[in-house]
Amino acid sequence: MYDFEFVKVGSLAEAVAALKAEGAQALGGGQTLIPTLKQRLAQPAKLVSLTGIAELVGVSASDGVLSVGGATTHAQVAREATAYPALAELASHIGDPAVRNRGTIGGSLANDDPAADYPAGVLGSGATVVTNAREIAADDFFRGLFETALEEGEIITAVRFPIPQKASYQRFAQPASRFALTGVFVAQYADGVRVAVTGASENGVFRWSDAEAALSSSFAPEAVDGLSVSPDGLIGDLHGTPEYRAHLVKVLTRRAVAAAG
């Protein structure tokens, strides 16, 4: 690991100021960033730890919206997001217990790993990513592999999830990393159904619009039977071909609809 300066800040304002420095980077729970640093794939001059900012931590629900602070750990979401059980369930399967005790929602979203779970939950819920500067709709936030709409130095302060009528996240684990080989988040809202797929595409999380249309008219597992997912642009690696992932998208969507009841 290359050396860097470590700064722990107590407020959002301090964080924003600290991140203005050349080569500064925000550090959430570090569960992705620290392994990346160990491989010497990144060389920040300064890491600004956000986990000490009380205002960024917490889970609350009101008016049909679940709000999660940007520095809230996966473990806390799994425990406290009772108003949105599908999201709590999603959080309860990220990484492993020790990783969930450190990893944060903001860190996960800012990193935007194509096999991460949270992007499916955020996109599948049509959530709003709140930063120190603005609010970004989920549909505008994810920009492809490890790429988001965040500007340099911009900090995710919270994510606001509209709570759906029904929802479920179904993931199929890559056997080694246990990241999602493919994961599908299905959420039914009064104005329609959203289906978000992670792990499968070379461009990161995406919405399966054919399934959304079919499920919006009939929210039943069979509704997707006639659909198919094109393997074009899906990931092919040691753990599965594009065709296998395309198949899993459909299987998991069906299961998510069934589990959402």
Next chain:
Amino acid sequence: MPSVSMTVNGRQVSGEVEGRTLLVEFLRGPLGLTGTHVGCDTSQCGACVVHVNGQDVKSCTMLALEADGAEVRTIEGMANPDGSLGVVQQAFQDNHGLQCGYCTPGMVMTAAALLEKNPDPSEAEIRAYLEGNLCRCTGYHNIVKSIQAAAAALR
């Protein structure tokens, strides 16, 4: 160099570290607490699990400076005050829950964390909670038995 201080196994400690110094490096190096092990570089094996402020974390994936001011507990702090093995440790010996011993500190710390949260875990819950701890010797059979026995002893 920045300095860091924390409470480790009830003892106040401090030292100078670099920004990049990992918690596990601080424990194993300056503090000489070599019971915490490193078995991988991708945060998967769990040999390095310790408790920070009561939570089980991977000390290879946490900077020492992130633990500034924290209460840290390692395998060296799991024995009874008289030095005899604590309940979870004893259950591992009684049930042959270890062979080479390398993953064992992480297994014990993870098991202890599980049992604090869930005093009566099912077999499936135990296996699921061990997702981040690899053992190459035991086939996990006796590790799961050990944790079941520890749970029973603690109840």
Next chain:
Amino acid sequence: MAKDSGIGAASKRREDVRFLSGSGKYTDDINLAGQAYACFLRSSVAHGRINAIDTAAATAMPGVVAILTAKDFEGAGGLPCGWCVTGKDGPMKEPKHPILAEGKVRHVGDPIAMVIADTKEQAQAAADAISVDIEELPAVIDMKAAIAGGPLVHEDIGTNLCYDWNFGSDKAETDAAFETAHHVTRLELTNNRLVPNAMEPRVAIGAYDRSTGEHTLYTTSQNPHVIRLLMGAFVLQIPEHKLRVVAPDVGGGFGSKIFHYAEEAACTLAAKLVNRPVKWTAERSESFVTDAHGRDHVSTIELALDAEGHFLALRTDTLANMGAYLSTFAPSVPTYLHGTLMAGNYATPLINVNVRAVFTNTVPVDAYRGAGRPEATFQLERVIDMAAREMGIDPVEIRRRNFIKPDQFPYQTPVALAYDTGNYHATMDKLVEIADIAGFAARKAESAARGKLRGLGIACYIEACGIAPSAVAGALGARAGLYESATVRVNATGSVTVLTGSHSHGQGHETTFPQVVAEMLGIDEGQVEVVHGDTGRIPFGMGTYGSRSIAVGGAALVRATEKIINKARKIAAHLMEAAEGDVEFANGTFSVKGTDKSVGWGDVCLTAYVPHNFPHETLEPGLEETAFYDPANFTFPAGAYAAEVEVDPDTGQVTLCSFAAADDFGNIINPMIVDGQVHGGIGQGVGQALLEHAVYDANGQLLSGSYMDYAMPRADDVPFYAVDHSCQTPCTHNPLGVKGCGEAGAIGTPPTIVNAVIDALADRGVKHIDMPLTPARVWAAMQG
């Protein structure tokens, strides 16, 4: 009733106390005063010519003590290979394996330069700053391509074929049996390449004492004496009395820590060159490209049967990957540990085995838990299962029909081994019981009701433990003896220190060896302490691998203890003024036959060291004996395994529902530890069958080079296992009647699980899937 101490007791492990309290002493826990840290610059390409190495800038970096390249090791020999296989065309090709790359790199991870600096970080930074001009050459990864005119890994030997070895029955006679057979089953299969992955990465610390000229190497080794011999005699030319090798607590080996590695020699020599201790600790990603890999065979096996399903003949043809260099015992694995096992548990009259060992631009391949025996068992048990299915014979029945019968022992196989004892029908009967095979149909129906495909798999295995005797091994090309030593040192107060050449890295010798000695001497186990892992303290030893510790090391211990008893009897006779022949020893007491005279163990021991009135012409003071034991034969544990799996037809996911193992290990010293060994072997077998695979791309990059892509078995991948070792046919030629149990699970499990998955998918026309049976592969197979 179960015993509570001595042989056969489930004594708790005393070593656990230090492991559980964090006070184990592993190599990386050792820090020597003034130590510097080594980092190896390794090749990032699989094959290339080194045109130039520029270390000037790196040498000037902060903290750098020295940077060494091949020219700094010019006086040293290459890393030796300990077994020379002779094939059809003469002795194997044996290219040099330099400590650091000389002119060429031959696999990703091949070390080019060694950087020594004050800190690990400085060493790493300097390694990054070394400029290496490498001309990349086409790499050869696929074995078939390698022997079909692919690029040469070693130009100087002019071929990628290490040897072409044929073994067993006469080839023409075997072929003739196939011509007239009622049925022939043929199967092509691969035995997937694995990375051993002991949880403790390798570590080496070299130290040099200028005042005595003594080198010390602390290393993560399963056999410190073997390392001392190989490194001292062949690589660095350091005589034994000036070289101490210490392998303290070692965090698992599974074969991968048998071998002599470049880093050991480099750190030993560097410590003298820089006049400071030099420490190297592997990162896990480094382990993936430097620890010897395991398996990696591609085989075609054919089985000829008569109309009743009796085996008439068997022939196999295997390509075995050696990787880029010959690791310490690599050539022996596909030959004498694989070809010799092809008879399995069966009375097949004709068996012919052919093996071609091949060099490729990959990490060297050597023994990994089971070593050759899993590859043999996998081929055999897969082809038998396929034959049974083709002929409509029950898989249990076809095996029973062909088992060597209990009254046929000792049994000479057509592939050299002579089995001393066994009862394969008994272990199969036990398996049928503990696996509740009768209840399978109902469980299958229940799974089907949940939409899952359930399968039952059966496999048997035979193992050959404790390679022996030395004379035979030597005749077959071994360059070492395969005996073991033990010293029993009785202290003046009657406690005992055992010095063993076996090495414990999880096996529990500190507990089981005292059980043997305590039983023989009639003293408390707690009175016996085991010392191992230090050439400075142990006379000699061959270490621990091949399930040899109790069968060979334990036997040596028995012999040394017998010598102790004989000597103590002399002392007792002297004390009681009786004839030696009249002195009996039982339960720790010496007594004179037919009298009430007796003397206790403690008095005898004290007298041995306080010999105030010894007749010194006939009785020496002291009570310490050493024995070397060279076994008469291998031991032959065997067993029958069953697995039940569920396949999810939607995703191809295989769930292992249950696993049962009925083993015959002969006599048992500690049933708790034996169970644990079997569990661990099964766990690794599950890994091979369902999860693990070292995959190279066509350019020789290791795609599964970390736990992100190399799937290790986790707790939720496996169920509890039902294990039984109540069937016991004691070994006839070692004093404990023991056979060894360390590798059984890893040998028998992979075919058991694959047979179960194929059983689950049989209705869908799936006949074979190569391991690992990942969801993606199983799903693809179901698509036809």
